[in-house]
Amino acid sequence: MSRPVRLGMFAVAGAGMIVVLLLGFTGLPSFGHAHELYGALVNRTEDKLRHATDIVTALNFDIRAFDTLGEEFILFASVTGVSLLLRQLRGEKEEDQEQEGIEEHAFAGASDGLKLVSLILIPVLVAEGAYLVFHGQLTPGGGFQGGVVLAAGPIAILLAGRYLAMKAVAPKVLLESSDAIGAACYALIGLAGLIFVGTYMKNMMPLGSPGHLLSAGMMPLNSTAVGLEVAGAFLLTWTEFLDQTMIGEPSG
Amino acid sequence: MTVLQLIALVAVMVGGTAVVLVPEPLRQAMVLGIFGFALTFLFFVFQAPDVALSEIVVSGVGIPVIVLAALRKIRQQEHEHEREEQEDGQ
Numbered sequence: 001m002s003r004p005v006r007l008g009m010f011a012v013a014g015a016g017m018i019v020v021l022l023l024g025f026t027g028l029p030s031f032g033h034a035h036e037l038y039g040a041l042v043n044r045t046e047d048k049l050r051h052a053t054d055i056v057t058a059l060n061f062d063i064r065a066f067d068t069l070g071e072e073f074i075l076f077a078s079v080t081g082v083s084l085l086l087r088q089l090r091g092e093k094e095e096d097q098e099q100e101g102i103e104e105h106a107f108a109g110a111s112d113g114l115k116l117v118s119l120i121l122i123p124v125l126v127a128e129g130a131y132l133v134f135h136g137q138l139t140p141g142g143g144f145q146g147g148v149v150l151a152a153g154p155i156a157i158l159l160a161g162r163y164l165a166m167k168a169v170a171p172k173v174l175l176e177s178s179d180a181i182g183a184a185c186y187a188l189i190g191l192a193g194l195i196f197v198g199t200y201m202k203n204m205m206p207l208g209s210p211g212h213l214l215s216a217g218m219m220p221l222n223s224t225a226v227g228l229e230v231a232g233a234f235l236l237t238w239t240e241f242l243d244q245t246m247i248g249e250p251s252g
Numbered sequence: 253m254t255v256l257q258l259i260a261l262v263a264v265m266v267g268g269t270a271v272v273l274v275p276e277p278l279r280q281a282m283v284l285g286i287f288g289f290a291l292t293f294l295f296f297v298f299q300a301p302d303v304a305l306s307e308i309v310v311s312g313v314g315i316p317v318i319v320l321a322a323l324r325k326i327r328q329q330e331h332e333h334e335r336e337e338q339e340d341g342q
Contacts, residue, residue, distance in 0.1 A: 031253055056302040132305070140301035148309035155317060234314060241321040245328060 051207040052216035057136040061143075061222040065201040068222070069186060072229060076183045079233040086240040110161030118160035125153040133227035137216035143226025150227065151234040163246045167239065175236040182229025189221055260294040267291075281319045288312060 042063065043055055052058040060068050110118075132146030157166040190201040197204045208215030267287035274280045288311020295304035 054302070056300075141305055142302065145302070145305040145309055148306075148314060152309070152313040155313060238317045238321075241318050245321050245325040 047210065050203060050216050050219070051210040052137040052219055053210055054137055054139055054142075056140070057142045057219060057223065058216070061136070061219045061226075062203060062217070065190065065218075065222065068226070069190060069201070072183050072186050072226065075233050076179065076229065079179060079237055082237050083240050086244060090244060110159060115160045118156040121156045122153055122160075125149055125156060129153065129227075129231070133223055134213065134220065136223035137219040138211060138213070143223040144230050146223075147227040147230025148234050150231040151238070154235060155238065158242070163242065170235055170239070172236065172239060175232045175239065178228050178232030179236055180232075182225050182227070182232060185225035186222060186229065189218060189225060193218070254297070256297045260290070260297045263290040264294050277319075277323055281316055281323070284319075285311060285316055288315075 046052060046055050046058040050058055050062055129146045129150030132141035132149055133143055136142030154166045154170045157169060193202040193204050194200045203217035205217045207217050267290040271283050271287050274283050288307060292304045292308040295307055
């Protein structure tokens with residue numbers, strides 16, 4: 001297709017797009033004046049029904065807990081796919097022999113300053129991640145955010161120049177189990193709702209008093225399960241990607 | 253609309269355009285990280301701290317690790333190709 005024809009087609013499509021967008025924008029409520037019924041209802045009821053102070057977490061782990069189950073397994077399936085593909089590419093059988101020969105393997109880009117900052121970051125990241133996972137129902141955060149922050153902890157070890165130390169702290173077996181157990185626990189918590197109160201994912205635990213660590217029924221449990229899964233999933237993906245480039249090649 | 257919200261919107265607009273315009277992938281990864289911080293700021297000043305947290309962890313750690321690992325792999329393969337070509341020439 002020649003350039004003038006392509007440009008002509010773009011002009012027609014672009015003009016149509018602009019018309020549709022303008023029509024859409026003129027129909028929007030003015031800035032700061034959108035009052036959705038759903039949002040208003042959730043804001044009014046969820047703190048009283050479930051004693052949660054962070055309504056977004058309440059949405060994810062209570063009102064739409066079933067949606068979150070789907071999201072859990074989207075992540076689980078995609079991480080499984082990435083692992084399968086990359087291990088196939090690398091040839092999993094050769095890895096064990098290769099790994100023995102590279103004891104001093106290091107990330108050569110690590111300067112002393114970067115090493116120092118990374119070492120300070122490790123405990124901060126772990127503490128922050130755990131805080132986000134366990135306080136999901138109280139303050140912004142929750143299983144997903146906390147899980148990714150937790151997974152970033154071992155990445156700080158890589159930045160400190162020790163890739164194999166990172167793999168010793170978080171071996172693949174551990175990451176795979178964490179990913180799978182987290183996903184399974186989330187599904188099983190839902191099943192507990194089905195058994196004890198007759199509806200899948202319905203809350204069946206005492207609510208506690210609002211603002212306390214152990215409150216809001218099943219939300220802390222759900223958040224922990226998601227945190228476990230997300231931390232394992234992200235770190236496993238990163239490890240697979242890094243294995244492609246850090247293992248079996250001269251450092252540099 | 254507050255001044256902070258206006259600043260956040262402009263930062264996201266400029267940042268997003270910058271990510272597209274940077275030609276070199278390594279620099280692009282860095283600019284993408286900065287754009288992620290702009291988006292985080294935007295979500296925060298529009299009162300969505302949960303989304304801001306997700307954005308900062310994904311754009312700050314999640315994407316860069318994968319992109320940088322992939323770029324390093326590509327560079328290693330390019331070096332190997334060059335070495336093979338040199339050896340063939342000799």
